Amino acid sequence: MKHLVITIALLLPRMLFAQNNNPSELTFATYNVSMEAENYVPKGTKDISEQVLVKELASGTNPQIRNIARIIKTVRPDVILLNEFDYIADPQQGVLQFVKAYLNVDSDGAKAIDYPYYYYGTSNTGQPSPFDLDNNGKTERFGADAWGFGVYPGQYAMVLLSKYPIETDQVRTFQHFKWKDMPQALQTKKPDGSDWYAPEAWQQFPLSSKSHWDVPVKVGAKTIHFLASHPTPPSFDGAEDRNGKRNHDEIRFWKDYISGEQGAYIYDDKETRGALAPDASFVILGDQNASPDEGNAIGEGIKSLLSHPKINNDATPASKGGFEHSSSNPFAKTHTAVWRMRADYVLPSRAGLKFIDSGVFWPAKGEPLAELVEKRESSSDHRLVWVKVSLD
Numbered sequence: 001m002k003h004l005v006i007t008i009a010l011l012l013p014r015m016l017f018a019q020n021n022n023p024s025e026l027t028f029a030t031y032n033v034s035m036e037a038e039n040y041v042p043k044g045t046k047d048i049s050e051q052v053l054v055k056e057l058a059s060g061t062n063p064q065i066r067n068i069a070r071i072i073k074t075v076r077p078d079v080i081l082l083n084e085f086d087y088i089a090d091p092q093q094g095v096l097q098f099v100k101a102y103l104n105v106d107s108d109g110a111k112a113i114d115y116p117y118y119y120y121g122t123s124n125t126g127q128p129s130p131f132d133l134d135n136n137g138k139t140e141r142f143g144a145d146a147w148g149f150g151v152y153p154g155q156y157a158m159v160l161l162s163k164y165p166i167e168t169d170q171v172r173t174f175q176h177f178k179w180k181d182m183p184q185a186l187q188t189k190k191p192d193g194s195d196w197y198a199p200e201a202w203q204q205f206p207l208s209s210k211s212h213w214d215v216p217v218k219v220g221a222k223t224i225h226f227l228a229s230h231p232t233p234p235s236f237d238g239a240e241d242r243n244g245k246r247n248h249d250e251i252r253f254w255k256d257y258i259s260g261e262q263g264a265y266i267y268d269d270k271e272t273r274g275a276l277a278p279d280a281s282f283v284i285l286g287d288q289n290a291s292p293d294e295g296n297a298i299g300e301g302i303k304s305l306l307s308h309p310k311i312n313n314d315a316t317p318a319s320k321g322g323f324e325h326s327s328s329n330p331f332a333k334t335h336t337a338v339w340r341m342r343a344d345y346v347l348p349s350r351a352g353l354k355f356i357d358s359g360v361f362w363p364a365k366g367e368p369l370a371e372l373v374e375k376r377e378s379s380s381d382h383r384l385v386w387v388k389v390s391l392d
Helices: 002-016 051-059 063-075 095-103 199-204 242-257 300-306 320-325
Strands: 025-035 079-085 117-120 158-162 213-219 222-228 281-287 344-348 353-360 385-391
Touching: 025 063, 025 281, 025 344, 051 095, 063 095, 079 222, 079 281, 095 117, 095 158, 117 213, 158 213, 158 222, 242 300, 344 353, 344 385
Parallel strands: 025 079, 222 281
Antiparallel strands: 025 385, 079 158, 117 158, 213 222, 281 344, 353 385
Protein backbone atom coordinates (compact mmCIF):
# COMPACT_ATOMS: atom_id res chain seq x y z
CA MET A 1 0.00 0.00 0.00
CA LYS A 2 2.84 2.35 0.88
CA HIS A 3 4.39 1.83 -2.58
CA LEU A 4 1.02 2.54 -4.23
CA VAL A 5 0.69 5.85 -2.38
CA ILE A 6 4.20 6.86 -3.39
CA THR A 7 3.51 5.96 -7.01
CA ILE A 8 0.32 8.02 -7.08
CA ALA A 9 2.14 10.94 -5.48
CA LEU A 10 4.82 10.81 -8.12
CA LEU A 11 2.26 10.65 -10.90
CA LEU A 12 -0.03 13.34 -9.52
CA PRO A 13 1.73 16.38 -11.03
CA ARG A 14 1.53 14.85 -14.51
CA MET A 15 -2.08 13.73 -13.91
CA LEU A 16 -3.04 17.33 -13.13
CA PHE A 17 -1.68 18.35 -16.53
CA ALA A 18 -3.19 15.40 -18.45
CA GLN A 19 -3.58 16.08 -22.18
CA ASN A 20 -6.41 15.30 -24.55
CA ASN A 21 -5.02 12.57 -26.77
CA ASN A 22 -7.39 13.47 -29.59
CA PRO A 23 -7.70 17.26 -29.56
CA SER A 24 -9.95 19.07 -32.01
CA GLU A 25 -7.71 22.16 -31.96
CA LEU A 26 -4.00 22.73 -31.49
CA THR A 27 -1.94 25.88 -31.01
CA PHE A 28 1.65 26.09 -32.21
CA ALA A 29 4.03 28.92 -31.36
CA THR A 30 7.52 30.28 -31.79
CA TYR A 31 9.21 32.70 -29.43
CA ASN A 32 12.69 34.21 -29.47
CA VAL A 33 13.05 34.51 -25.69
CA SER A 34 16.48 36.20 -25.46
CA MET A 35 17.52 33.73 -22.76
CA GLU A 36 21.21 33.77 -23.59
CA ALA A 37 23.99 34.71 -21.18
CA GLU A 38 24.69 38.20 -22.52
CA ASN A 39 21.12 39.15 -21.62
CA TYR A 40 21.88 38.78 -17.89
CA VAL A 41 25.31 40.38 -17.48
CA PRO A 42 26.72 43.89 -18.10
CA LYS A 43 27.64 44.54 -21.73
CA GLY A 44 31.21 43.50 -22.49
CA THR A 45 31.48 40.95 -19.67
CA LYS A 46 34.23 38.47 -20.53
CA ASP A 47 34.41 34.71 -20.15
CA ILE A 48 30.70 34.06 -19.97
CA SER A 49 28.98 30.79 -20.79
CA GLU A 50 25.67 28.98 -20.51
CA GLN A 51 26.31 28.82 -16.76
CA VAL A 52 24.89 32.34 -16.52
CA LEU A 53 21.51 31.00 -17.65
CA VAL A 54 21.89 27.94 -15.42
CA LYS A 55 22.09 30.29 -12.42
CA GLU A 56 19.05 32.33 -13.46
CA LEU A 57 16.97 29.21 -14.05
CA ALA A 58 18.00 27.76 -10.71
CA SER A 59 16.80 30.84 -8.85
CA GLY A 60 13.24 30.51 -10.16
CA THR A 61 12.82 34.24 -9.63
CA ASN A 62 14.40 36.03 -12.59
CA PRO A 63 11.89 38.76 -13.58
CA GLN A 64 12.50 38.50 -17.33
CA ILE A 65 12.14 34.71 -17.33
CA ARG A 66 9.01 34.97 -15.16
CA ASN A 67 7.49 37.30 -17.77
CA ILE A 68 8.50 34.95 -20.58
CA ALA A 69 6.78 32.13 -18.70
CA ARG A 70 3.69 34.24 -18.07
CA ILE A 71 3.35 34.98 -21.78
CA ILE A 72 3.64 31.28 -22.59
CA LYS A 73 1.09 30.40 -19.87
CA THR A 74 -1.28 33.02 -21.28
CA VAL A 75 -1.13 31.81 -24.91
CA ARG A 76 -0.85 28.14 -23.80
CA PRO A 77 0.54 26.61 -27.00
CA ASP A 78 0.59 22.85 -27.40
CA VAL A 79 4.01 22.96 -29.07
CA ILE A 80 6.41 25.89 -28.85
CA LEU A 81 9.91 26.57 -30.17
CA LEU A 82 12.12 28.76 -27.99
CA ASN A 83 14.91 30.51 -29.90
CA GLU A 84 17.92 31.99 -28.08
CA PHE A 85 17.68 29.55 -25.17
CA ASP A 86 21.32 28.69 -24.47
CA TYR A 87 22.36 25.07 -24.91
CA ILE A 88 22.66 23.46 -21.47
CA ALA A 89 23.77 19.85 -21.72
CA ASP A 90 22.09 18.71 -18.49
CA PRO A 91 18.32 19.06 -18.96
CA GLN A 92 17.86 19.10 -15.17
CA GLN A 93 19.73 22.41 -15.14
CA GLY A 94 18.30 23.68 -18.42
CA VAL A 95 15.01 22.89 -20.12
CA LEU A 96 13.52 20.83 -17.28
CA GLN A 97 14.44 23.48 -14.72
CA PHE A 98 12.71 26.11 -16.84
CA VAL A 99 9.58 23.96 -17.05
CA LYS A 100 9.62 23.08 -13.34
CA ALA A 101 10.53 26.44 -11.83
CA TYR A 102 8.77 28.82 -14.22
CA LEU A 103 6.02 27.00 -16.14
CA ASN A 104 4.76 24.35 -13.71
CA VAL A 105 3.67 26.96 -11.17
CA ASP A 106 0.67 29.25 -10.84
CA SER A 107 2.13 32.74 -10.70
CA ASP A 108 1.31 36.36 -11.46
CA GLY A 109 -2.29 35.42 -12.18
CA ALA A 110 -1.35 32.82 -14.79
CA LYS A 111 -2.26 29.15 -14.47
CA ALA A 112 0.56 26.62 -14.57
CA ILE A 113 1.30 24.72 -17.76
CA ASP A 114 3.31 21.56 -18.37
CA TYR A 115 5.42 20.31 -21.25
CA PRO A 116 6.33 16.69 -20.48
CA TYR A 117 8.15 16.31 -23.82
CA TYR A 118 11.04 18.36 -25.14
CA TYR A 119 13.84 18.35 -27.65
CA TYR A 120 17.10 20.26 -27.66
CA GLY A 121 20.53 19.79 -29.18
CA THR A 122 23.89 21.33 -29.85
CA SER A 123 24.28 24.42 -31.97
CA ASN A 124 26.89 25.77 -34.37
CA THR A 125 26.83 29.10 -32.56
CA GLY A 126 30.06 29.72 -30.70
CA GLN A 127 31.64 26.55 -32.07
CA PRO A 128 35.21 27.70 -32.75
CA SER A 129 36.69 27.41 -36.22
CA PRO A 130 40.40 27.51 -37.09
CA PHE A 131 39.76 30.03 -39.88
CA ASP A 132 39.51 33.79 -40.35
CA LEU A 133 35.89 33.64 -41.51
CA ASP A 134 35.27 37.39 -41.40
CA ASN A 135 38.54 38.20 -43.23
CA ASN A 136 39.71 40.80 -40.71
CA GLY A 137 43.23 39.42 -40.65
CA LYS A 138 42.80 37.65 -37.32
CA THR A 139 41.96 34.07 -36.45
CA GLU A 140 39.91 34.59 -33.31
CA ARG A 141 38.03 31.26 -33.15
CA PHE A 142 34.89 32.72 -31.56
CA GLY A 143 32.54 35.57 -32.47
CA ALA A 144 32.52 36.06 -36.23
CA ASP A 145 35.14 33.32 -36.64
CA ALA A 146 32.93 30.69 -35.04
CA TRP A 147 30.91 28.41 -37.35
CA GLY A 148 27.85 30.35 -36.19
CA PHE A 149 28.28 33.71 -34.50
CA GLY A 150 28.64 33.33 -30.73
CA VAL A 151 31.13 34.05 -28.00
CA TYR A 152 30.75 30.62 -26.40
CA PRO A 153 29.51 27.23 -27.64
CA GLY A 154 25.73 26.93 -27.66
CA GLN A 155 24.90 30.61 -27.37
CA TYR A 156 21.55 31.44 -29.07
CA ALA A 157 20.54 27.75 -29.21
CA MET A 158 16.94 26.50 -29.20
CA VAL A 159 14.51 24.19 -27.39
CA LEU A 160 11.23 22.61 -28.51
CA LEU A 161 8.57 22.03 -25.84
CA SER A 162 5.57 19.78 -26.48
CA LYS A 163 2.47 18.57 -24.67
CA TYR A 164 2.46 15.54 -26.97
CA PRO A 165 5.01 12.74 -27.40
CA ILE A 166 8.06 13.36 -29.57
CA GLU A 167 9.13 10.47 -31.78
CA THR A 168 12.74 10.84 -30.68
CA ASP A 169 14.04 7.95 -32.76
CA GLN A 170 12.71 9.70 -35.89
CA VAL A 171 14.19 13.15 -35.21
CA ARG A 172 16.44 14.42 -37.99
CA THR A 173 19.04 17.13 -37.38
CA PHE A 174 21.04 18.95 -40.05
CA GLN A 175 23.59 20.82 -37.95
CA HIS A 176 26.53 19.50 -39.98
CA PHE A 177 25.06 19.68 -43.48
CA LYS A 178 27.72 21.49 -45.53
CA TRP A 179 26.77 24.72 -47.26
CA LYS A 180 28.83 23.66 -50.31
CA ASP A 181 26.50 20.68 -50.80
CA MET A 182 23.44 22.83 -51.51
CA PRO A 183 22.97 23.12 -55.29
CA GLN A 184 23.42 26.71 -56.48
CA ALA A 185 24.51 27.83 -53.01
CA LEU A 186 25.05 31.60 -52.76
CA GLN A 187 28.78 31.37 -52.28
CA THR A 188 30.27 34.62 -51.02
CA LYS A 189 32.77 36.49 -53.19
CA LYS A 190 35.27 39.29 -52.64
CA PRO A 191 35.14 42.47 -54.79
CA ASP A 192 37.74 40.99 -57.14
CA GLY A 193 35.55 37.92 -57.75
CA SER A 194 37.63 35.51 -55.68
CA ASP A 195 36.10 33.35 -52.97
CA TRP A 196 35.49 35.04 -49.62
CA TYR A 197 36.19 31.86 -47.64
CA ALA A 198 39.44 29.95 -47.91
CA PRO A 199 38.97 26.65 -49.78
CA GLU A 200 39.66 24.65 -46.61
CA ALA A 201 37.06 26.66 -44.69
CA TRP A 202 34.42 26.32 -47.43
CA GLN A 203 34.82 22.55 -47.44
CA GLN A 204 33.96 22.44 -43.75
CA PHE A 205 31.44 25.29 -43.52
CA PRO A 206 28.00 24.22 -42.17
CA LEU A 207 24.96 25.79 -43.78
CA SER A 208 23.11 26.20 -40.50
CA SER A 209 24.21 28.98 -38.18
CA LYS A 210 22.52 27.12 -35.30
CA SER A 211 20.91 23.92 -36.53
CA HIS A 212 17.92 22.73 -38.55
CA TRP A 213 15.66 20.14 -36.92
CA ASP A 214 12.84 17.91 -38.11
CA VAL A 215 11.09 16.89 -34.88
CA PRO A 216 8.07 14.57 -35.36
CA VAL A 217 5.35 14.93 -32.71
CA LYS A 218 2.63 12.32 -32.27
CA VAL A 219 -0.86 13.75 -31.69
CA GLY A 220 -3.26 10.84 -31.38
CA ALA A 221 -2.75 8.77 -34.51
CA LYS A 222 -1.27 11.70 -36.44
CA THR A 223 2.39 12.71 -36.80
CA ILE A 224 3.26 16.36 -37.34
CA HIS A 225 6.81 17.34 -38.28
CA PHE A 226 8.08 20.50 -36.60
CA LEU A 227 10.78 22.04 -38.78
CA ALA A 228 12.76 24.33 -36.49
CA SER A 229 15.59 26.74 -37.22
CA HIS A 230 16.99 30.22 -36.55
CA PRO A 231 18.92 31.54 -39.56
CA THR A 232 21.65 34.10 -39.05
CA PRO A 233 20.69 37.79 -39.19
CA PRO A 234 21.48 39.16 -42.70
CA SER A 235 23.55 41.91 -41.07
CA PHE A 236 26.82 42.51 -39.25
CA ASP A 237 28.89 41.99 -42.41
CA GLY A 238 30.01 44.11 -45.36
CA ALA A 239 29.37 44.56 -49.05
CA GLU A 240 30.06 40.87 -49.61
CA ASP A 241 26.78 40.12 -47.74
CA ARG A 242 28.05 36.82 -46.38
CA ASN A 243 25.40 36.72 -43.65
CA GLY A 244 22.66 37.74 -46.07
CA LYS A 245 23.57 34.89 -48.38
CA ARG A 246 23.68 32.40 -45.54
CA ASN A 247 20.32 33.61 -44.24
CA HIS A 248 18.81 33.13 -47.72
CA ASP A 249 20.14 29.61 -48.07
CA GLU A 250 19.18 28.60 -44.51
CA ILE A 251 15.59 29.58 -45.35
CA ARG A 252 15.80 27.96 -48.77
CA PHE A 253 16.79 24.70 -47.05
CA TRP A 254 13.24 24.25 -45.76
CA LYS A 255 11.72 25.12 -49.13
CA ASP A 256 13.78 22.35 -50.70
CA TYR A 257 13.14 19.95 -47.80
CA ILE A 258 9.37 20.07 -48.28
CA SER A 259 9.63 19.88 -52.09
CA GLY A 260 10.21 16.17 -52.68
CA GLU A 261 12.88 15.46 -55.29
CA GLN A 262 14.10 19.05 -55.11
CA GLY A 263 15.42 18.19 -51.65
CA ALA A 264 16.94 14.84 -52.60
CA TYR A 265 20.43 16.30 -52.09
CA ILE A 266 19.82 16.85 -48.35
CA TYR A 267 21.49 14.59 -45.81
CA ASP A 268 21.09 14.65 -42.04
CA ASP A 269 23.62 14.25 -39.26
CA LYS A 270 23.25 10.46 -39.43
CA GLU A 271 24.05 10.69 -43.17
CA THR A 272 20.54 9.64 -44.17
CA ARG A 273 19.60 11.31 -47.45
CA GLY A 274 16.29 12.63 -48.66
CA ALA A 275 13.59 15.20 -48.09
CA LEU A 276 10.37 15.13 -46.09
CA ALA A 277 7.75 12.65 -47.26
CA PRO A 278 5.47 14.33 -49.85
CA ASP A 279 2.26 13.75 -47.87
CA ALA A 280 3.62 14.69 -44.44
CA SER A 281 1.96 17.29 -42.21
CA PHE A 282 4.45 19.85 -40.96
CA VAL A 283 4.93 23.21 -39.29
CA ILE A 284 7.92 25.43 -40.10
CA LEU A 285 8.68 27.61 -37.12
CA GLY A 286 11.41 29.88 -35.80
CA ASP A 287 13.05 33.28 -36.00
CA GLN A 288 13.91 33.49 -39.70
CA ASN A 289 15.46 36.97 -39.45
CA ALA A 290 13.87 37.92 -42.78
CA SER A 291 10.76 39.69 -44.02
CA PRO A 292 9.12 39.61 -47.45
CA ASP A 293 8.52 43.38 -47.22
CA GLU A 294 11.20 45.04 -45.08
CA GLY A 295 14.78 44.77 -43.88
CA ASN A 296 18.02 43.90 -45.65
CA ALA A 297 17.58 40.16 -46.20
CA ILE A 298 17.71 38.73 -49.70
CA GLY A 299 13.94 38.73 -50.04
CA GLU A 300 13.64 35.85 -52.48
CA GLY A 301 14.48 33.39 -49.70
CA ILE A 302 11.54 34.11 -47.42
CA LYS A 303 9.20 35.03 -50.30
CA SER A 304 9.70 31.67 -52.00
CA LEU A 305 9.00 29.88 -48.72
CA LEU A 306 5.84 31.87 -47.99
CA SER A 307 4.51 31.27 -51.51
CA HIS A 308 5.19 27.53 -51.47
CA PRO A 309 2.01 25.65 -52.44
CA LYS A 310 2.35 23.25 -49.51
CA ILE A 311 2.36 26.06 -46.93
CA ASN A 312 -0.73 27.79 -45.59
CA ASN A 313 0.23 31.46 -45.44
CA ASP A 314 -3.28 32.77 -46.13
CA ALA A 315 -3.46 34.81 -42.90
CA THR A 316 -0.49 36.67 -41.42
CA PRO A 317 -0.36 36.80 -37.59
CA ALA A 318 -0.92 40.35 -36.34
CA SER A 319 -1.29 42.44 -33.18
CA LYS A 320 -2.60 45.79 -31.97
CA GLY A 321 0.67 46.44 -30.17
CA GLY A 322 2.72 46.07 -33.32
CA PHE A 323 0.50 48.54 -35.14
CA GLU A 324 0.70 51.01 -32.26
CA HIS A 325 4.49 50.69 -32.10
CA SER A 326 4.90 51.87 -35.72
CA SER A 327 1.52 53.31 -36.68
CA SER A 328 2.80 54.97 -39.87
CA ASN A 329 4.21 51.69 -41.19
CA PRO A 330 1.80 49.73 -43.42
CA PHE A 331 3.30 46.42 -42.25
CA ALA A 332 3.39 47.30 -38.54
CA LYS A 333 0.56 45.05 -37.37
CA THR A 334 2.49 41.99 -38.59
CA HIS A 335 5.78 42.93 -36.92
CA THR A 336 7.15 40.38 -34.47
CA ALA A 337 10.15 42.33 -33.14
CA VAL A 338 10.61 45.77 -31.60
CA TRP A 339 13.08 46.61 -34.36
CA ARG A 340 10.08 46.79 -36.68
CA MET A 341 9.98 43.73 -38.89
CA ARG A 342 8.19 40.42 -39.33
CA ALA A 343 10.98 38.03 -38.36
CA ASP A 344 9.29 35.11 -36.59
CA TYR A 345 7.10 32.53 -38.31
CA VAL A 346 4.74 29.64 -37.67
CA LEU A 347 3.88 28.16 -41.06
CA PRO A 348 1.59 25.11 -41.06
CA SER A 349 1.25 22.80 -44.02
CA ARG A 350 -1.97 22.64 -45.99
CA ALA A 351 -1.82 18.86 -45.72
CA GLY A 352 -3.53 17.59 -42.59
CA LEU A 353 -3.92 20.94 -40.82
CA LYS A 354 -6.81 23.39 -41.15
CA PHE A 355 -6.12 27.00 -40.21
CA ILE A 356 -8.37 28.52 -37.53
CA ASP A 357 -6.68 31.63 -36.14
CA SER A 358 -3.33 33.29 -35.47
CA GLY A 359 -1.76 36.21 -33.66
CA VAL A 360 1.27 37.96 -32.21
CA PHE A 361 1.37 38.45 -28.44
CA TRP A 362 1.84 42.21 -28.37
CA PRO A 363 -0.84 44.00 -26.34
CA ALA A 364 -1.30 47.71 -26.99
CA LYS A 365 -0.64 50.14 -24.16
CA GLY A 366 -3.40 49.99 -21.58
CA GLU A 367 -4.47 46.48 -22.55
CA PRO A 368 -4.07 43.59 -20.08
CA LEU A 369 -0.50 42.28 -19.80
CA ALA A 370 0.98 45.15 -21.83
CA GLU A 371 3.58 45.51 -19.08
CA LEU A 372 5.09 42.17 -20.15
CA VAL A 373 6.34 43.76 -23.38
CA GLU A 374 6.71 47.34 -22.22
CA LYS A 375 10.52 47.39 -22.34
CA ARG A 376 13.29 45.33 -23.90
CA GLU A 377 14.26 44.01 -20.47
CA SER A 378 10.64 43.13 -19.60
CA SER A 379 10.78 39.97 -21.71
CA SER A 380 12.40 40.02 -25.16
CA ASP A 381 12.92 42.17 -28.24
CA HIS A 382 10.76 39.61 -30.06
CA ARG A 383 7.12 38.65 -29.60
CA LEU A 384 5.53 35.23 -29.33
CA VAL A 385 3.79 34.22 -32.59
CA TRP A 386 1.03 31.60 -32.57
CA VAL A 387 -1.21 29.76 -35.01
CA LYS A 388 -4.26 27.66 -34.11
CA VAL A 389 -5.27 24.74 -36.35
CA SER A 390 -7.56 21.74 -36.38
CA LEU A 391 -6.55 18.31 -37.59
CA ASP A 392 -7.97 17.16 -40.92
